[in-house]
Amino acid sequence: MNNSKIWLSSPHMGGTEEKYVKEAFDTNWVAPLGPNVNGFENDLKEYLNEEVHVGALSSGTAAIHLGLILLGVQAGDEVICQSMTFSASANPIMYLGATPIFIDSEPDTWNICPNALEKAIVERISKGKKPKAIIGVHLYGMPYNIEEINKITNKYSIPILEDSAEALGSSYKNQKCGTFGEIGILSFNGNKIITTSGGGAIVMKNKEVKDQAVFLSTQARDNTPHYQHSHVGYNYRMSNICAGIGRGQMEVLDEHIQLRRNMHEFYVDYFKEIEGVNILIEPNSDYFSNHWLSAIVIDPQKANGKTREDLRLAFENENIESRPLWKPMHLQPIFQEFPYYGNKVAETLFENGLCLPSGSNLTDEEKNRIKEVLNNFFK
Numbered sequence: 001m002n003n004s005k006i007w008l009s010s011p012h013m014g015g016t017e018e019k020y021v022k023e024a025f026d027t028n029w030v031a032p033l034g035p036n037v038n039g040f041e042n043d044l045k046e047y048l049n050e051e052v053h054v055g056a057l058s059s060g061t062a063a064i065h066l067g068l069i070l071l072g073v074q075a076g077d078e079v080i081c082q083s084m085t086f087s088a089s090a091n092p093i094m095y096l097g098a099t100p101i102f103i104d105s106e107p108d109t110w111n112i113c114p115n116a117l118e119k120a121i122v123e124r125i126s127k128g129k130k131p132k133a134i135i136g137v138h139l140y141g142m143p144y145n146i147e148e149i150n151k152i153t154n155k156y157s158i159p160i161l162e163d164s165a166e167a168l169g170s171s172y173k174n175q176k177c178g179t180f181g182e183i184g185i186l187s188f189n190g191n192k193i194i195t196t197s198g199g200g201a202i203v204m205k206n207k208e209v210k211d212q213a214v215f216l217s218t219q220a221r222d223n224t225p226h227y228q229h230s231h232v233g234y235n236y237r238m239s240n241i242c243a244g245i246g247r248g249q250m251e252v253l254d255e256h257i258q259l260r261r262n263m264h265e266f267y268v269d270y271f272k273e274i275e276g277v278n279i280l281i282e283p284n285s286d287y288f289s290n291h292w293l294s295a296i297v298i299d300p301q302k303a304n305g306k307t308r309e310d311l312r313l314a315f316e317n318e319n320i321e322s323r324p325l326w327k328p329m330h331l332q333p334i335f336q337e338f339p340y341y342g343n344k345v346a347e348t349l350f351e352n353g354l355c356l357p358s359g360s361n362l363t364d365e366e367k368n369r370i371k372e373v374l375n376n377f378f379k
């Protein structure tokens with residue numbers, strides 16, 4: 001029997017990527033700018049919403065770093081961040097010498113909890129420091145509670161940086177994720193919903209901010225014939241080669257989202273009959289998730305003592321990758337000294353949660369291997 005590795009989420013090429021990359025070679029646009037970069041930015045803009053402006057960058061992490069700079073975050077400022085996320089959401093706060101304030105998740109979306117958020121804002125203000133920005137994350141493609149979070153950010157006038165690295169193609173009330181925040185960011189790393197092999201984008205509401213983002217991401221060179229600099233610059237622009245891959249990937253994005261959603265449906269069906277397992281689903285029809293990763297929570301007390309770690313090992317035995325949910329930032333050695341507001345929702349999710357193989361390229365044979373592991377484990 002074929003026992004090749006089944007990945008959690010692996011690159012899935014559509015077929016036209018090489019055409020764009022070849023064009024870049026043929027025209028010698030092998031640089032961090034060029035027609036593919038402009039083309040990819042336009043594709044993204046068209047896909048998200050004609051009103052926004054998009055800058056293609058070298059990574060999602062670079063986009064968060066630039067985003068915080070554009071929001072005026074400086075050393076000594078406080079920045080609020082969803083605790084349950086990938087460390088790349090929070091690391092740029094540290095690059096800037098600012099202080100992260102971590103917020104728990106809510107049970108419905110697993111994302112930033114509106115109650116804990118407001119409590120934190122009120123308390124930080126009472127201590128004399130108003131948070132400079134809020135980083136909210138659409139984990140696994142599930143939009144955070146945009147309506148409630150927006151009410152709070154409006155009430156206190158604090159801008160939100162929307163980490164949409166995992167949520168390209170997700171939407172809330174028919175508006176695409178990445179376009180809700182003052183700044184939005186996307187990632188095209190190898191295992192994301194589309195990939196440029198490595199890359200990211202920053203999404204902004206106006207042209208001036210985009211120009212500033214591009215300026216900073218290309219070493220902040222003043223408009224003089226010699227190299228003159230009045231700002232600290234960064235080398236964060238996307239290469240024209242990577243952008244070529246991105247243009248090809250945009251042609252299959254919606255199809256790949258449908259395949260991810262089918263994969264999610266496969267698990268929803270399966271776990272209907274299994275006691276003690278809950279799968280992350282959209283709380284109501286306002287939410288539309290790309291279901292980048294399908295994720296479950298196992299309650300060992302209701303599942304005959306079975307734990308998520310038992311299931312992870314059962315998959316590993318069959319050469320199938322699965323992964324615990326993101327370990328919350330306030331539990332990480334590097335971040336544990338920083339303030340945290342919440343009620344252990346994220347901690348409990350982390351203890352009992354597992355991400356399942358969710359690629360848009362899984363074959364029927366691979367789905368059967370996954371199902372067999374689940375059958376042996378639960379039945």
Ligand SMILES: *Cc1c(COP(=O)(O)O)cnc(C)c1O
Nearest residue numbers: 059060061086088089165187189
């Ligand atoms: C992947 C990811 C990032 C970082 O994106 P890169 O392109 O890998 O730098 C940031 N936030 C979240 C939630 C992510 O999943």
